[in-house]
Amino acid sequence: MTLTLPSREQTRAEAAPLLRVRDLSVAYGRTPVVHDVSFSIPHGGSLALIGESGSGKSTIARSVLRLLPRATGRASGRVEFAGDEVLGLSEARFRPLRGRRLGFVPQDPSNALNPVRTIGSQAHEAAALSGITDAGAQRDAILDVFARVGLPDPRRVYGSYPHQLSGGMLQRVLIGLAVLPRPELLVADEPTSALDVTIQKRILDLLGDLREELGIGLLLITHDLAIAAERTDEIVVLKDGRVQEAGATREVFAAPTSPYTVQLQADAPALNPDRYRRADERGVDAWTTDTTATRIEVREVSKSFVVDGSERAAVSAVSFRVPPGTTHALVGESGSGKTTTVRLLLGLETPDTGDIVVDGKPATGRTEAELRGIRRHLQLVYQNPFTSLDPTWTVGRIVREPLDQYRVGTRAERLAKVTEALDAVGLSPQLTRRRPDALSGGQRQRVAIARALVLEPDVIVLDEPTSALDVTVQAGVFDVLRRLQRERGLTYLFVSHDLALVRQIADTVSVLKDGRVVEAGRVADVLSHPREQYTRALVDAIPTPDPRSPS
Structure with missing residues (x-):
C-alpha cells in the first residue's frame, strides 16, 4: 500500500479556517452599511449572522459571494476562503468558486427560479458545475440529490415548473441545487422565513444532515435568535452594520452581554412563551362554560372547490367559537384550510353547508347590503x-x-x-x-x-400579520395589538403557522389539517399536552435551544 502524504499547501489550507472575514466594511455609494466586521468559520463548522432588517446580514453574505451591486457596492477589508484572499480577485478568477465551492441558498425560492423553465432544465446548470458533462449522468445526479433532500417523487419534480411546487418543495430544490456540486461552504440567507413551522424544521434538519454527511461549512443568516441558538456553533449579532456581540452559541445564548442581544432574546416567541400571559383570563373560561358570550361562532362549515375537473374539500365540518375580548388562533400547515375559513367568515366565499354567526347575527344567506353592515364590525x-x-x-x-x-x-x-x-x-x-x-x-x-x-370594529382578523417582519418589529406590533385589546375589548381571530407566537398571544386554538379541525381548546392545554400526532409534530417543530448543550 502506498501512503500519500498531504502537500504543504493542503496542510496549510486545512489548518486555516474555511472562511475568515477580517475588518470587512461595505458602502453603497457614499453610505456605509457595514463597519469592521470580523468572524471565521472552520471546515465543517457553522455560524449565524443575526439581527434586524438593515443590520447588514445579507450585505455581508453578498460580499463573501461577490454579489454586491457593481455600480454602487464597495467592500474593503479581507475575505479569505480556504486560505486564499478572494475580495480582491477579478470576477473572472472568482466566478469558478461561486456555485462550485461556495454554495448559496436564497431567501425567496419563487424569485430564485425561472418561472418559464422546468426545474430539471435549471438543475442541469448546477450539475454542470460539478464537472459532469454527460446529460444522462447529470440527470441521474439531479434525481439523486432531489431524493437526498427529501423531495417526494424526484422525477415529477424534475419535470415540473416552479408554480407547480409548494414553497417548501421549492426551498428543497434550491438546497439540492446548491449542494449538488458539493461545495465547501453553504451560505443560507433566511432559508425558512416564509415556510410553515414543520417545513422549517425539515429544512433546518436537512441542512444539519448535509453538514454531517458532506462536511459542508454553513453561514446561516437569520433574525431569529432561537433558530440560531438551536442550529449553529457560533453567533455574530449585528445592529446597524456593527457587531454587538460574537462568540460560541452556548455562551451568547446563556449569558448575552449586549443590551441588543438581550432584546432579541426577549422578543423571540420560542424563548418567551409567557410574554403576554394575562392575569385576567375569565374570557378564556367561556370556551367551555359560557355559551352566551360569543363574538364569533362557526358551526359545521364546509366548502369545496372544483380543481382540475374534480371536486376537492377545502374545509369540512369546521366549528369553533370565540368569546368577546379574547384571541382565537387557527393553526396548521399550508393547505390546511385556514385561509378558506377566513374567507368564509369575511363573506368572500359562501359555505356549501353550515352557519357563521357574528355578534349573534347570521353571516350566511345575507344580502350584499347586510354583509356590508357586518363587515363594518x-x-x-x-x-x-x-x-x-x-x-x-x-x-x-x-x-x-x-x-x-x-x-x-x-x-x-x-x-x-x-x-x-x-x-x-x-x-x-x-x-x-x-x-x-x-x-x-x-x-x-x-x-x-x-x-x-x-x-x-368589534373583531379583527389577523392573517399572518407579522410573518414578513423581524422578531423585534413583530414584538412591537403585538405589544400594540394586546394593548388595544385590553383598552377596547377587541376580539381577534389570529391565523398563523408559528406555534411559538400562538403560544404567546392566543387564548384558544383550533388545529386544522386537510380542512378539518383535529384538535381544539385552550392554548395552554392543546400545546402543552397535544393529543393528536399532527399537533405534536407542530409543537415539536418549535425551536427549543438548550444553552447547556452544543448546537
Missing part, C-alpha cells in the same frame, strides 16, 4: 404590509378609506378619527402625508392596523 389585517397598502396613496388616505367607503362623519371628523387611529398604534400624525415606501416594515403594518381600527 369585522376588519382584516393582511399578511404582507409591503403589498396590502396602495403605494400611490398617502398614509392619511389609506387609513381614511374605510371611513370614506361607509360615509362616516364629516371630513373634519374623519381626519380626527385618522389621527386617533394612528395615535392608537403609536404612529405620529406627521406620517399622514408619507407614502408606504417611506415607512419601515413595522410602521407599514401599524398603518394597516390603524386602517382596521378606524371604523371601531
Whole structure:
C-alpha cells in the first residue's frame, strides 16, 4: 500500500479556517452599511449572522459571494476562503468558486427560479458545475440529490415548473441545487422565513444532515435568535452594520452581554412563551362554560372547490367559537384550510353547508347590503404590509378609506378619527402625508392596523400579520395589538403557522389539517399536552435551544 502524504499547501489550507472575514466594511455609494466586521468559520463548522432588517446580514453574505451591486457596492477589508484572499480577485478568477465551492441558498425560492423553465432544465446548470458533462449522468445526479433532500417523487419534480411546487418543495430544490456540486461552504440567507413551522424544521434538519454527511461549512443568516441558538456553533449579532456581540452559541445564548442581544432574546416567541400571559383570563373560561358570550361562532362549515375537473374539500365540518375580548388562533400547515375559513367568515366565499354567526347575527344567506353592515364590525389585517397598502396613496388616505367607503362623519371628523387611529398604534400624525415606501416594515403594518381600527370594529382578523417582519418589529406590533385589546375589548381571530407566537398571544386554538379541525381548546392545554400526532409534530417543530448543550 502506498501512503500519500498531504502537500504543504493542503496542510496549510486545512489548518486555516474555511472562511475568515477580517475588518470587512461595505458602502453603497457614499453610505456605509457595514463597519469592521470580523468572524471565521472552520471546515465543517457553522455560524449565524443575526439581527434586524438593515443590520447588514445579507450585505455581508453578498460580499463573501461577490454579489454586491457593481455600480454602487464597495467592500474593503479581507475575505479569505480556504486560505486564499478572494475580495480582491477579478470576477473572472472568482466566478469558478461561486456555485462550485461556495454554495448559496436564497431567501425567496419563487424569485430564485425561472418561472418559464422546468426545474430539471435549471438543475442541469448546477450539475454542470460539478464537472459532469454527460446529460444522462447529470440527470441521474439531479434525481439523486432531489431524493437526498427529501423531495417526494424526484422525477415529477424534475419535470415540473416552479408554480407547480409548494414553497417548501421549492426551498428543497434550491438546497439540492446548491449542494449538488458539493461545495465547501453553504451560505443560507433566511432559508425558512416564509415556510410553515414543520417545513422549517425539515429544512433546518436537512441542512444539519448535509453538514454531517458532506462536511459542508454553513453561514446561516437569520433574525431569529432561537433558530440560531438551536442550529449553529457560533453567533455574530449585528445592529446597524456593527457587531454587538460574537462568540460560541452556548455562551451568547446563556449569558448575552449586549443590551441588543438581550432584546432579541426577549422578543423571540420560542424563548418567551409567557410574554403576554394575562392575569385576567375569565374570557378564556367561556370556551367551555359560557355559551352566551360569543363574538364569533362557526358551526359545521364546509366548502369545496372544483380543481382540475374534480371536486376537492377545502374545509369540512369546521366549528369553533370565540368569546368577546379574547384571541382565537387557527393553526396548521399550508393547505390546511385556514385561509378558506377566513374567507368564509369575511363573506368572500359562501359555505356549501353550515352557519357563521357574528355578534349573534347570521353571516350566511345575507344580502350584499347586510354583509356590508357586518363587515363594518369585522376588519382584516393582511399578511404582507409591503403589498396590502396602495403605494400611490398617502398614509392619511389609506387609513381614511374605510371611513370614506361607509360615509362616516364629516371630513373634519374623519381626519380626527385618522389621527386617533394612528395615535392608537403609536404612529405620529406627521406620517399622514408619507407614502408606504417611506415607512419601515413595522410602521407599514401599524398603518394597516390603524386602517382596521378606524371604523371601531368589534373583531379583527389577523392573517399572518407579522410573518414578513423581524422578531423585534413583530414584538412591537403585538405589544400594540394586546394593548388595544385590553383598552377596547377587541376580539381577534389570529391565523398563523408559528406555534411559538400562538403560544404567546392566543387564548384558544383550533388545529386544522386537510380542512378539518383535529384538535381544539385552550392554548395552554392543546400545546402543552397535544393529543393528536399532527399537533405534536407542530409543537415539536418549535425551536427549543438548550444553552447547556452544543448546537
